[in-house]
Amino acid sequence: MADSGTVKTADNRAFWRRDMEGKECTGAEILVECIIREGVDLMFGYPGGVVLKVFDELYARRDQIRVVLPRHEQAGVHAADGWAKVTGKVGTVFVTSGPGVTNAVTGIATAQMDSVPLVVFTGQVSRDLIGSDAFQETDAIGVTRPIVKHSYMIERPQDIARIVRQAYYIASTGRPGVVLVDVPKNVTFEKAVFEWPETVSIRSYKPTTEGHPKSIQRLADAIAESKRPYLYVGGGVVMANASDHLLELVNKTNIPVTTTLMALGAFPGTHPLFAGMPGMHGSKLANICFQECDLVIAVGARFDDRVTGKLSAFAPKAKIAHVDIDPSSIKKTVKVDYPVVGDAHWVLRELNKVVKPRQPNEWNRMFAEMKETHWFRYRPSTEVMRPQYVIEKIYEMTKGDAIISTEVGQIQMWAAQFYKFDKPRRWLTSGGLGTMGYGFPAAIGAQFAAPDAMVIDIAGDGSIQMNIQELTTVVENRLPVKVVILNNGYLGMVRQWQEFFYDRHYSSSVIGGLPDFAKVADAFGAKGLTARTHDDVVPVLEEGLAHPGPVFMDFHINPEENVFPMVPAGKALDEMQEEEWA
Amino acid sequence: MNRRHIISVLVENHFGVLARISSLIAGRGFNIDSLTVGETEDPTVSRMTIVTRGDEQIIEQITKQLNRLIDVIKVTDMTECAHVERELVLIKVAAPTAQTRTEVVQVVDVFRARVVDMSTATLTIEITGDSEKVDAFIEMIEPFGIKEMARTGSVAMGRERNGRASRGAETRVA
Known part of the structure; x- marks a missing residue:
């Protein structure tokens, strides 16, 4: 299988149509060429009236880019999402206007909520019909505005190359997300001279990747002072391919680790310092650690309500450190004592350079003890299928x-x-x-x-x-x-x-x-x-x-099976309900 | 503590940017008193001025969420620096008698407002000023009977001393 996390963008320069450069080409030709130049060799696409010119071009380029037909646009977006999570690359979807867009909405919202990098191209009726309630017309930009990272409508064929470059750049950098590109039908037919912008620069978009050395040092000092530190790792560590640095940090400092639902696999599930998933259906161990620790080190996690339980009772004895690439995630729900804005990969690597090694202490002994008793369990049965x-x-x-x-x-x-x-x-x-x-x-x-x-x-x-x-x-x-x-x-x-x-x-x-x-x-x-x-x-x-x-x-399976442990919504993490062992 | 904040937002002067900002404010449940938008000295850039109330955490979230929008170039909380604030308001006030007209004009003079239109039954007044002045004026004029009112919402600009700008709290983290 693919060596996950390290998949490189295929160098497909052999597929580039150099002959197009400086020549008049149709919008459809430029669009498909640009998608190929972004390294895309597979997309999920569902055709329809206004995107036929594009699908015709995709047919011409079928040896360079594979188009997979899902049976519903929602599934197409989820498929691109799964593909993006496994490869670490930007997933690509192409759907038609109207119902193509509205069917894709659930997939788009799903990917955006979980910070999955996708570029979704949507067909649009011709420019002169926009706003006239034309057949299969939907205001794609308007419908998706709250559930995308950014969106574009291509108004002229000469803007295609710049917009496609920006779309892939925005989707994959900073906190990843979904970028929607709305393509009116007339733009796919009209012609422009094709020019490929080598670089992307957006004056209003400069994500902070490099954590500030002073904040990283403060975090390292906080870890050195802490008696009971606890790492709370979220999906950002997976996105940033920072698992190796996380493992190095833990090996150096012996800090127990919980990974959120989104981050399972970011830290080895079989590691002795793994506390399991936290939150509503998390392990008792993971939740007790929040309540008992004196320092929560959140990395690429966002203090979701399903994780924290009742906020006022969350981690009552702890100072909070929060490493995140998205400044708006920091202090959104909890007060943060040690904020670090930056990419998890960068910050953990730099932190490893300055953090002092920490020997296992009483906290580690407690942790190991609790792991015996506070792990996920169920009463085995041969009577019913559990x-x-x-x-x-x-x-x-x-x-x-x-x-x-x-x-x-x-x-x-x-x-x-x-x-x-x-x-x-x-x-x-x-x-x-x-x-x-x-x-x-x-x-x-x-x-x-x-x-x-x-x-x-x-x-x-x-x-x-x-x-x-x-x-x-x-x-x-x-x-x-x-x-x-x-x-x-x-x-x-x-x-x-x-x-x-x-x-x-x-x-x-x-x-x-x-x-x-x-x-x-x-x-x-x-x-x-x-x-x-x-x-x-x-x-x-x-x-x-x-x-x-x-x-x-x-x-x-046993029909009335329940998920335990369970922290009822609005309760504190130590108010867990567990399976009865009658 | 809930304080009034004037947040100045420089954005790309594109189609759809206002919709993105108002949708963000509505979607996140932020309360705003006013929002104005207009071109700046650079025609590719617009300035939005948002007046809002909230405690430190809410204001921090508003500025961060605004910064998160791709089309936002810079967010500044003007409340954190010396600044000038102005709003323009048009008020049509009932003044059916010579007596009330005189009284209204007296208030107008005190506040350095201007009468810009007049009919047998009403006076239309223009006033500019910061929110305190405007609110005080409205309080004085209300008893006469306000028929109609249109407010532009506040705009603001940092003050300068000896050629040096007084900088607001710029919240772009970099």
């Missing part, structure tokens, strides 16, 4: 080396709790927006990025139905994506909250009329397997994971 057991078996069989994507809800939490990630960029989940229907298409993107990797989507019976049409995409493209459906007949997380907080009124959380998922897979031309009892789990996994093509594995 979902945690299924995840554990997947972990064992794949030796922790698979790329795991997830849908959203209970299954997402069990996957996060029981699969141990030792490497970054192998965990794809919608953390911020919490988008059901994300995992399957994200797995498709991941499989394109790493064709030889084992890619598994952990799904629920509810969420898999939100993008189940992508079975066609995996079959058509011969992608050996494995889908594990933990089937309880409920929207499980909704049901759990209804059980705890709404008198067990299972309002709209019972999923009636479930199909036989194995037969669904079969009908699409994929393999389908069903596990009905505890004893079926291992044989079904063995057969399914060994199959060379796409598989749906339907596991009929």
